[in-house]
Each structure stands twice: as structure tokens, then as C-alpha cells.
Amino acid sequence: MEKKPDTHIFDYKTLAAVLCGLLILTAITVGVSCVDFGKLNVWIALFIASLKGSLVLLFFMHLKYESRVLVYSFLSTLFFLGIMISFMFWDVGFR
């Protein structure tokens, strides 16, 4: 059997800090939606959402303490998602 990573239990302090971080990022999302950044509007919203997603994955879903295989497996899924979406976009761009 593959070596199992040690079970990791977060203390409430860390979890509360992550929760606060998520709430602050939500507030920032709402805040920046009131300002018109032109073409950057979507990219800024996506960037903040990605940051929030990363916090959830790393701490709430314990990815920070998982084995490398699992981390790479997850990153490769993101890579594929990126390829699939970008290939469709540039097909439209070149039509």
C-alpha cells in the first residue's frame, strides 16, 4: 500500500483565519464589482475566485498536507480543464 500521509487535524484558530480570509475576499469581490476595470473585470473576478478556491482546497480539504501524487493529480486536472476551455476559445477566435 502507498504510504499514507499522517492524519492532520487543524486547530480552530487556523480554520477561523481561513474563514476570515474567505469572507474578506468575498467583500473584495463585491467591492471591485462596483469599479469598472474594462477588459480586466472578468480576470480580476476570476483571480479572486481562484484565490478563494485555493484556500478551500489547501486548508478545508487538506490538500496542503496530502502526498505529492495527490497534489500533482489535482494540478493535472486543472491543466486539462485549462486546455479544454482555451482550445474552444481560440477556435472561436480564429473563425
Added chain:
Amino acid sequence: MPVFHMDNRLWGSMDITQSFFETPAPARYKGILSWLITTDHKRISLMYLFSILFWFFLAILLGGLIRLELMFPGQTFVSAQVYNSLFTLHGVIMIFLFIIPALPAIFGNFFLPIQIGTDDVFFPKLNLLSWYLYMAGGIIAILSLFSDGFPDTGWTFYVPFSISTHTNVSTAVFAAFVLGLSSMLTGLNFITTIHRMRHSLMGWMQIPLFTWSLYATAWVQLLATPVVSITLLLVMVERYVGVGLFDPAKGGDPILYQHLFWMYSHPAVYIMILPGMGVISEIIPVFARKSIFGYKAIVASSMAIAVAGSLVWAHHMYASGMSDTAVFVFSLLTFVVAIPSAIKVFSWVSTLYKGAIQMAPPLFLSLCFIYLFSVGGLTGLVLGAAGTNIHVHDTHFVVAHFHFTMFGGTGFAFFAALHYWWPKMFGRMYNFKRAYIGAALLTGGFMFHYVPMFILGLQGMPRRYFDYLPRYETGNFLAGFGAAFMIIGMFLMIMNLLFTLRKPRNASSDPWGGTTLEWQTPSPPPLHNFISEPEILKYPYDFTGVVERYSKETKE
């Protein structure tokens, strides 16, 4: 020369232990409940086997009816509308209910835990849920037939037709959605099992190739299936709400549907073929009595096929109106996939070279696989190249090509796996002669059925047409005979296997002389798979022990 079971010189010993047939899990249930509520991966595998066989034969019947209708020009015995429904159902059932689940759900469920030296999959209850979802998907597909007319879109459910036709597309699409869920859960279960439950002494490079192929397949199942599931739900949303996602009049894009559909459905081709390749990689070394040539190359090519196969979806769309740049890039990527596939074919042939080959039905079917799959692969290059593709797009050439890869490939691998592992699953050996006759009829009928379709396609006969011009008469007429031979051959092989169930168990633990862990356990295996701790070989295809045993027994 030893004839594996005819002269009773069985390798291994007949083990007198209670098999999983006699020891239900959970133990408190008996009779039909011991099957319907089981969490034993072997019982779930057998439930898949018989349900999948049911769908398979139904789809064969529908395919036979299509071919019978096409044997003669004009209307023969069904109307054009019924003909459209026939090929839709044939495609939907064959793809979603037979060929995608067949190898992983039956043989993967049965042998993956055994090959990695463990007692079950990581999520046994999720495994049972996958079977129920599979059955629910099948029943919903049947229900779609009895309201608002048979679906008539073909298995691809292309927009704008699928969102405008008045037949019952929504229910058929929902059936495919539920079946997708079943497939995803199986993939998730397999990945977790391989990571978490492997025997402590089994490293990544000691995993048998069938399990490796299931691992690569499971990743594709997990990553690609959600795309089509959501896309099919979007078709339902379009039909009920009319949002306009795929309707240009409302700012939508019909080509977007094709992208999303093929983003799953092309990788699905590899979900279908990769486990088949894994089966062949197991069978060839056993009957060549020789270590597999290029173990690491085969492992790498499985993963490479999973990766590269996920990046070539738009080669189904050269004539759709997508950009020329996309046509060029996807054509190039398509040719890249040919490399890992070829690595496997070369490795199998090199394994046979100078091996001590012992012919048996599983090997015979595997050799047919190599030939038919190679023809399918090479004709795939004709379709992968954008220039030639335009000429044969949507013709019978395409139909012949994908039947060569899917049926000549996965279908033959399915039959090879059935003949290879049947003695292990049921503890009974079958009649070789009948198996050979069935396999020969299947292969001969296959060639007679699909080669005329290649020619018809090159002559320009479109696929999915109810009627045709007089110049296509001969080809269609001849193909009908091939279909009849094929059906007789398959029927003979299956009946030959089913007949063994009436006889007492007679197969030893290792009737073929295999090296992977399933041959270290009794036939059929006990509930927890092994009686004693299995011996993990440093290299999973080391035949030194088998050859020594073989020499000793032939001297005796």
C-alpha cells in the same frame, strides 16, 4: 504439447475452499438479496456481466435489423422513422450500456482488487451504487421508447436537431447522464483503490498491465465524463426553457455543442479501448510463455493515450465549420495519438516473437484483436488527416472504421477477456473447439461485414441513410451475410461459456500458467480473494517459475 484442460493436466491444484458464491457479503442475506445488496466486488462484477450481456444482445439485434433493412434498396420491412430510431438505439445502447462499462465494470471490478493483492475496492458501497445507477440509466433509456416516439438523433444528440425534434430526446439524454454518473463513480473507486489499497510490497512498476490500463481509463472517466453530463443537461435546458446556448438566433453556437460533446466522447473512445489493450497485454505474455516486451513502454503509452487522447476531440468536427487553424492543430494532435497505440502493437508482436506460443481461444481472439485494431487504427489516420477526411466524412467509411476499432478492438478484447478469465470467475473450463469455431465465424463475418462498408464509404455512400442509389446495392447485400455469420459466431461462443455453468467446477487455480496474482487464488476465488498472503513478484511478468513448472510436468 499440453492442451490446457483436455488431458486433465491442469496447472495448479483444485482448491477445496468456499468460494465467493457460497459466502455472501454481507453474510446475513441469502438468495437474491445476497446479490442485490452485496458489497463484494466479485458479485457486483457478475451482476454487471449478465446485465451488460443483456444490453449487448439487444443492441446486436437492433444492429442486425439495421443491416437487414439495408440489404435491399428501398423500404424492406421498417419505415424510415423506425430505421432512424434503430440506429439511434443501437448506438446509445452499444456505447453507453455495453462498450464503455463492459471491461472496467465486469473485469475491472473482478480483477483489479485481486491483481493488486487486496480484498475489495476502496468504496464497496459506492461500487454497488454504480451498478444501480447503471441499471437505472438502462431502464430510463427503455422508458424513452414508450413516450413521444423513439429518439431519432443518433447517439450524438447533435443540436439543432436534438433541441427541435419532437421525439423523446430529453429522456434518452437523461439516461446517458445517469449512466455517466455510474461511470464516474467507478473511475473514482478504481483510482482510490489503486492508490490506497495496493499490497504493501507492490510498487508502481509491479502493477499488472490490465490494472495500469484501468488506472489510465479511470482518470479519463473522472475528468471527461462530467463535461458530457453537463452538456446533456444543457440540451434538456434548451428543450424545456429555450435559453439559446446553442441557438445562433439567440447568440448561441451550435459548434459549441459539438466541442463539448466530443470533449468527452472522443476520450470515451479511449475509455473503451484502453482496458481492451490491458486485456491483450495480459493474455499475450501468458500464451507466449515470455515476459511482456517493453513493460514500462506499455505503461507509459497507456498514460500517453489517456493524455493525448483527451486533446484530439475536434477531429470529429472538420466539416462542422470550425476554424481552419483548429482543423490543422487537431489533425496534427490526432497523428500524435497513433504513436502510443503503435508502441503497444509493436510490444505485443515483439512479445510473441521467439516465444513458446501455446494456442488457446483467448490468444486466438487476441491475435484477431491485433489485426482488426491495426486496420481500424490505420484507417483512423485517413480520417485524422483533414484533407482525406473531407472526402469520406459521414460516409460508411467512418462506420467501418469505428467498428474496426471499437468492435474489432474492444469487442474482441471483451471476448478474449471472457475466455481468459471465465475459468477463474466460475471455476469451469469451456470447450475449446466450439470457442474456436465461434471466434472464427465472428472474425470471418466481421471482415465480410465491414470491409464492404469501407468500399461503400469510399464510393460515397453516406451513413445513417435509409435508402441508397443502385450502385451501392452489391456492397450492402454482401455486408448482410457478414452480419449473419458474426451473430452466429457470438451466439456460439456465449452459449459455449454458459453451458459450462451446468457442469461441476473443474478449473484449477492456474489453468493457463499466468503470473499475476489472480492465478495465486482458487477458481473461483474466496470471499476475501486470497487464502494465504499472495507472493508479489519483483517483475509481474516473470515466467521463470511457470517455465520450470511446465518443463517438470511435461517430463512427467
